[in-house]
Amino acid sequence: MSxxxxxxxxxxxxxxxxxxxxxxxxxLQKRAADPFSGVLALPGGYVHAQEDRDAADAAARVLREKTxxxxxxxxxxxxxxxxxxxxxxxxxxxxxxxxxxxxALRAVPAAAGAxxxxxxxxxxxxxxxxHRQIVARAVExxxxxxxxSSLPVYLCGERFTLPQLQAVYEAVLxxxxxxxxxxxxxxELGVVEPIEGEFEAGGAHRPAQLYxxxxxxxxxxxxxxxxxxx
Amino acid sequence: MSxxxxxxxxxxxxxxxxxxxxxxxxxLQKRAADPFSGVLALPGGYVHAQEDRDAADAAARVLREKTxxxxxxxxxxxxxxxxxxxxxxxxxxxxxxxxxxxxALRAVPAAAGAxxxxxxxxxxxxxxxxHRQIVARAVExxxxxxxxSSLPVYLCGERFTLPQLQAVYEAVLxxxxxxxxxxxxxxELGVVEPIEGEFEAGGAHRPAQLYxxxxxxxxxxxxxxxxxxx
Numbered sequence: 001m002s003x004x005x006x007x008x009x010x011x012x013x014x015x016x017x018x019x020x021x022x023x024x025x026x027x028l029q030k031r032a033a034d035p036f037s038g039v040l041a042l043p044g045g046y047v048h049a050q051e052d053r054d055a056a057d058a059a060a061r062v063l064r065e066k067t068x069x070x071x072x073x074x075x076x077x078x079x080x081x082x083x084x085x086x087x088x089x090x091x092x093x094x095x096x097x098x099x100x101x102x103x104a105l106r107a108v109p110a111a112a113g114a115x116x117x118x119x120x121x122x123x124x125x126x127x128x129x130x131h132r133q134i135v136a137r138a139v140e141x142x143x144x145x146x147x148x149s150s151l152p153v154y155l156c157g158e159r160f161t162l163p164q165l166q167a168v169y170e171a172v173l174x175x176x177x178x179x180x181x182x183x184x185x186x187x188e189l190g191v192v193e194p195i196e197g198e199f200e201a202g203g204a205h206r207p208a209q210l211y212x213x214x215x216x217x218x219x220x221x222x223x224x225x226x227x228x229x230x
Numbered sequence: 231m232s233x234x235x236x237x238x239x240x241x242x243x244x245x246x247x248x249x250x251x252x253x254x255x256x257x258l259q260k261r262a263a264d265p266f267s268g269v270l271a272l273p274g275g276y277v278h279a280q281e282d283r284d285a286a287d288a289a290a291r292v293l294r295e296k297t298x299x300x301x302x303x304x305x306x307x308x309x310x311x312x313x314x315x316x317x318x319x320x321x322x323x324x325x326x327x328x329x330x331x332x333x334a335l336r337a338v339p340a341a342a343g344a345x346x347x348x349x350x351x352x353x354x355x356x357x358x359x360x361h362r363q364i365v366a367r368a369v370e371x372x373x374x375x376x377x378x379s380s381l382p383v384y385l386c387g388e389r390f391t392l393p394q395l396q397a398v399y400e401a402v403l404x405x406x407x408x409x410x411x412x413x414x415x416x417x418e419l420g421v422v423e424p425i426e427g428e429f430e431a432g433g434a435h436r437p438a439q440l441y442x443x444x445x446x447x448x449x450x451x452x453x454x455x456x457x458x459x460x
Contacts, residue, residue, distance in 0.1 A: 008279060049313065058311075076309060078308075079306060079309045079324045082284040090282075094309045094322065
């Protein structure tokens with residue numbers, strides 16, 4: 001390349017979020033190499049021109065290789081770019097946000113990267129590069145989108161009751177949700193279906209119907225014109 | 231760079247939109263160099279590591295150098311990336327969307343790039359790379375965001391009446407807007423102010439108050455929790 005356009009470092013980073021004890025947590029790993037070797041950071045890596053078909057493909061590959069996790073939901077967040085964010089030079093990170101249910105993590109095989117550490121997004125350690133800013137933007141995106149879509153369903157296990165789903169929405173949004181408008185919204189989005197004959201025993205309560213994500217939405221969102229506040 | 235991460239082409243493209251005769255138009259220019267020399271395309275160019283502070287800065291520079299235009303509103307749209315979009319190799323375009331008022335274009339000095347051609351987004355010519363997809367995504371972003379924000383104000387001239395502003399919203403959204411909820415929304419957003427003592431003579435009608443964008447919003451959006459439909 002000419003002096004006019006010297007090499008730009010082109011990477012992807014993944015903000016993988018899950019709910020643990022009702023709080024959003026992000027996956028961090030100790031970096032295996034410099035810069036910032038041994039420091040907790042988002043899983044990330046270079047785009048591999050030989051194998052990646054696009055940016056989302058690169059992000060999914062990096063996540064899989066470093067953590068063993070295949071997320072059912074992976075979305076491009078934004079590009080973070082500039083001369084100051086990486087000591088190696090002018091760099092672009094095509095940042096992605098991904099969601100996974102905590103229960104799905106139990107079956108994840110060991111991967112090449114360091115042991116994943118889940119940290120609450122509200123109490124992050126000091127992060128290298130602009131990773132703190134990337135995490136903040138990801139959380140903001142997930143919160144905004146959750147108002148209008150089925151996004152939080154990806155944080156649920158395979159089977160859940162409607163009160164459990166509501167609790168997941170409330171945890172993501174960080175505020176209580178009105179039960180009536182929540183039920184109406186979920187109906188409208190049409191993403192979940194009752195599992196015939198399956199109930200959760202509710203102790204003193206009436207057993208609660210179990211639901212699951214409908215097949216058509218396993219890898220797609222349903223978006224509504226009106227938010228939960230409406 | 232090692233074989234593991236060969237050079238990725240890192241570029242920016244700008245979708246600059248304006249309203250002409252009540253329809254969204256996009257700025258295209260004939261490309262000065264291969265690939266696709268002489269073909270109409272979005273203004274774009276390489277990131278210049280020596281001078282660009284970030285992606286938005288690169289996009290503003292490319293737009294200014296090629297078209298002479300400095301847009302009051304420039305936002306990152308998304309990264310378009312992959313091995314197939316540019317014949318030169320695996321490439322990343324950090325695409326941006328920008329808005330400008332038609333009347334502001336009259337004062338634009340000549341620039342280095344080919345003569346700008348404004349084409350209606352609803353009737354685009356064949357475009358090289360994935361520029362058609364980039365334009366479509368930009369129009370979708372502007373439409374969605376206009377439901378909830380002051381974004382279309384950037385398409386107005388310096389002074390406008392509320393009926394003119396409503397017509398701009400309607401042109402962007404592609405549908406009529408209820409006058410009462412429109413006035414309420416504009417009030418709520420708080421981005422425009424009446425210009426004291428200035429009215430537009432309305433022929434048979436009562437003269438209409440002229441408004442302008444408030445200073446604090448010259449380069450920022452106001453966003454509301456509720457859309458125009460609410």
